[in-house]
Amino acid sequence: MSRPVRVGLVIGQLTTGGAEGQLCLLSRELDRTRFTPTVYCLSDHTAPYGEQIAASGVPVRIVNGGRLARIRMLRHWLGADRIDVVHAWLFVANAFAWAANRGAPRPLVTSARNCKRQGRLLDLVNRRAFQASAAIVVNSEDVGTYIAEHYAAPRERMRVIYNGIDTQRFHPAADESAIDMPAAVVSVGRLVEQKNHELFLRAARRLLHELPDVRFVIVGDGPLRATLVARASELGIAHRVTFAGERNDVDQVLRGAALFWLTSRWEGLPNVVLESLASGVPVVATDVGGARELIRSGVDGFVVGGDDEDGFVRHSRHLLRQATLRRRFAVAARARAEEFSTKQMVDKFARLYGEIA
Numbered sequence: 001m002s003r004p005v006r007v008g009l010v011i012g013q014l015t016t017g018g019a020e021g022q023l024c025l026l027s028r029e030l031d032r033t034r035f036t037p038t039v040y041c042l043s044d045h046t047a048p049y050g051e052q053i054a055a056s057g058v059p060v061r062i063v064n065g066g067r068l069a070r071i072r073m074l075r076h077w078l079g080a081d082r083i084d085v086v087h088a089w090l091f092v093a094n095a096f097a098w099a100a101n102r103g104a105p106r107p108l109v110t111s112a113r114n115c116k117r118q119g120r121l122l123d124l125v126n127r128r129a130f131q132a133s134a135a136i137v138v139n140s141e142d143v144g145t146y147i148a149e150h151y152a153a154p155r156e157r158m159r160v161i162y163n164g165i166d167t168q169r170f171h172p173a174a175d176e177s178a179i180d181m182p183a184a185v186v187s188v189g190r191l192v193e194q195k196n197h198e199l200f201l202r203a204a205r206r207l208l209h210e211l212p213d214v215r216f217v218i219v220g221d222g223p224l225r226a227t228l229v230a231r232a233s234e235l236g237i238a239h240r241v242t243f244a245g246e247r248n249d250v251d252q253v254l255r256g257a258a259l260f261w262l263t264s265r266w267e268g269l270p271n272v273v274l275e276s277l278a279s280g281v282p283v284v285a286t287d288v289g290g291a292r293e294l295i296r297s298g299v300d301g302f303v304v305g306g307d308d309e310d311g312f313v314r315h316s317r318h319l320l321r322q323a324t325l326r327r328r329f330a331v332a333a334r335a336r337a338e339e340f341s342t343k344q345m346v347d348k349f350a351r352l353y354g355e356i357a
Contacts, residue, residue: 004036005357008083010074012042012092014049014060016246018271019089019113022139022163022345024049028056029346035353038081042070042096048248063096074100084357085109087137091118091126098129107134107356112153114268115146115289127151134356137349139163139269140290159352162290164345165274165337172280172334173255183258183320184215186281188250188272191222196286196307198231199263203312205235210313211320216241219253254279258326259316264288265306277301278337282329284315294340300333 009027014020027037039053039060046060054060059081063073074096078086087109088097094110101108110126110133117123130136130153137159138144144160147153185204189195197218204216218228218241225243232238247253250272254260260276260283267289274294276283283301285291286308295301304311319326 004032004034005353006082006084007035007037007353008040008078008081008086009037009089010040010042010086010093010097011089013045014039014041014053015045015047016049018163018268019111020049021271023089024053025164025166025342026346026349027053027058029342030350034350038077038083040074040077042074042093067096070096071099075104078104078106085353087111087353088129089113091122094129095122095125098125098132102132108132109135109137109352109356111137112143112147112151112268113139115143115266117150123151127153130154130157133157135159135352137161137352140293142290142293143268159348161345161348161352162293162340163269163271163274164342165271165278165340166342167278167338170251170254170275170278170337172330183211183213184217184256185259185261185316186217186219186253186257186276187261187263188219188253188275189262189264190220191218191224191228193224194265194267195220196263196265197224197228199286199307199309199312200261201228201231201235201237201241203261203263203309203316204241205237206309206313207316208237208240210317214240214320217244217253217257218242219244219247219250221246250275251279254281257281259284259319260301261312261316262286262288262291263312267291269294274337274340277333280330280334282319282326282333284312294336296332296336300329300336 037058040063042063050060063070086097086101088094089111110129136157144158148155232241260281262285269290286306287303292303295303297303302315
């Protein structure tokens with residue numbers, strides 16, 4: 001095209017979350033001489049990313065109301081803004097973008113970023129959206145396999161574009177002596193069933209029997225907070241576990257960590273694993289989503305089976321008792337994260353948009 005390609009980025013909300021953060025990075029970093037992005041948010045839940053996106057000069061349009069009203073409003077704005085490529089983020093956005101774009105000549109890009117069913121109606125609509133897509137973006141090979149199996153998504157239209165990480169914001173602590181300070185094991189994520197903090201707490205109790213000076217920090221909030229606080233007391237470890245709530249300084253929290261635990265039951269490509277690796281923090285994670293595609297087990301962390309309490313304890317004990325080994329893992333973790341820069345992610349999206357526009 002002789003003018004910049006107008007890209008419409010559709011998402012359900014712009015609250016704290018992995019996909020929302022990736023969309024924010026992409027919208028800010030796309031080359032404005034080649035692309036003109038506009039963000040369409042399907043609710044009025046826009047903090048914190050809506051303000052950041054708007055501050056970078058990218059329009060953020062709120063599309064709310066009932067289902068039909070949102071479809072009509074989204075259809076109107078896509079036409080009024082003369083969008084060339086519609087890119088939907090997450091399953092809900094896929095459904096609305098597909099419905100709003102039906103009959104239009106512009107190509108549709110859909111996305112899948114986690115391994116989860118959405119309910120009968122949304123599953124059905126997403127099947128149709130995937131079939132109608134010019135391209136389907138997945139953030140890991142594992143997610144691609146999942147939607148091919150459960151949503152009949154055509155493999156030949158899939159593009160694996162791994163998440164990008166801001167390696168300037170997330171970086172190791174400048175003072176290497178911090179690694180000799182009392183160890184902290186950190187988890188970051190919403191307090192919901194998916195994240196399986198019950199496993200985190202059980203493994204913490206076992207590790208404390210052998211290493212009583214270890215501290216545990218759980219960053220995030222959610223409906224299970226009271227239950228998990230009570231569970232920590234029941235296990236007798238409340239004095240060693242800090243429930244830190246929502247934080248806007250996760251980068252600083254990670255720089256003070258010795259290890260990161262991801263105990264999730266399912267994921268897509270967990271951004272927080274990339275953030276931990278970039279911070280020079282070895283990761284022990286359940287084998288979910290694209291975790292195995294990020295972590296080189298035995299090099300910069302370990303991947304264990306689902307609900308493998310013993311695996312978390314065994315590998316963590318090994319690393320926490322050997323500072324030299326942990327330093328080696330920390331250096332390898334940072335090097336691994338640099339392979340997933342924001343630039344590589346943005347470049348791949350730019351290539352995709354350019355091809356299909």
